[in-house]
Amino acid sequence: MIAPGEADAAGQLDSVGLPERADLPERANLAELPAPADVAKRADLAELPDPAGLAAPTGQLDLADLSDSTGWAEPSRLMEPVRQSELPDETELARAVLETIREASAGPRLIGLEEILERLRERGLAQGLETAPQADARLRLAAIVADLPEIASLASRSGRTLYHDPALLSRAYARLLDDKDVPEVLVAEAVRSNSREYPRPVPVEFFEKPPFDLTPPEIADILESLAAKPAFGDIATIQTSTGTAYLFSSRYLPRAYAAFLAEQDATLVMNP
Known part of the structure; x- marks a missing residue:
């Protein structure tokens, strides 16, 4: 005998003992169920106040109306390149570099990149150069100087590159300034320059004057x-009939011609 609710050998449930369908309670109509007491009616979003003033009149958020104060940017501007107007003013920077070099040349003295950069800092104009590491700042400054047609560069004996304005400080004078730390070279190059370029010998007293400022014992x-x-x-020495000593370079002036020029110069000095 099969117990109520068990399956027979054929796998069929015995309906005996099962409640009749009619005895089952009807399925509750969910639509008729009352809302739980703790559940509020759904708020209408359109009726909510707009605390930030961000919503458009239609209730839709308009990205075009977002201000920068929200911390958001328009999607179309996120990938925009930096505009040229936002970069440092290259013209102003080049003008400041030119003025700095000219001030040094009027000194008269030569100036290197490190000192130019320091002068720009003092004037508050180095920010654009110093957005990169220090080495890059010098490279960019060197490129700016190279683009200034008024400025000449000088490969110093110290290994540095120095700059000057030839309109204020001639190339020959710039070389003399660079040689001041090596007195022998200073005197020799001054004598050679005068013999080659003018040509003329120079009196020994010439080196007692600026930019040499040497004393007679030093000379x-x-x-x-x-x-x-x-x-x-x-480098050779000749003496005029008045006893004045002159120096000249035999590379560029024959001794006889140098003696003639020295006599002529000494005569002009005595009889201006």
């Missing part, structure tokens, strides 16, 4: 050192 020591070194073998 005597330098001439003695020059005479002892083969590298300066072209």
Whole structure:
């Protein structure tokens, strides 16, 4: 005998003992169920106040109306490149560099990139150069100087590159300034420059004046050192009939011609 609710050998449930369908309670109509007491009616979003004033009149959010104060940017501007107007003013920077070099040349003195950069900092104009590492700032500054047609560069004996304005400080004078730390070279190159470019010999007293500012004892020591070194073998001395000593370079002036020019110069000095 099969117990109520069990399946027979054929797998069929015995309906005996099961409640009749009519005895089951009718399915509740969910639509008729009352809302739980703790559930409020759904708020109408259109009726909510707009605390930020962001919604458009239709109730839709308009991205075009977002201000920068919200911290959001328009999607169309997120990938925009930096505009040229937002970059440092290259013209103003180049003008400041030019003025800095000219001020040094009027000194008269030569100036390097480090000092130019320092002067720009003092004037509050170095921000554009210093957005990159220090080495990059010098490279960019060097490029700006290279684009200034008024400015000349000088490969210093110290290994640095120095700058000057030839309109205020001639190339020959700039070389003399660079040689001031090496007195022998200073005197020899000044003598060679005068013999080559003018041409003319120079009186020994010439080196007592600026930019040399050497004393007579210093000049005597330098001439003695020059005479002892083969590298300066072209530097020679002649004496005029008045006893004035002149220096010249035999590379560019024959001795006889140098003696003639020295006599002529000494005569002009005595009889201006």
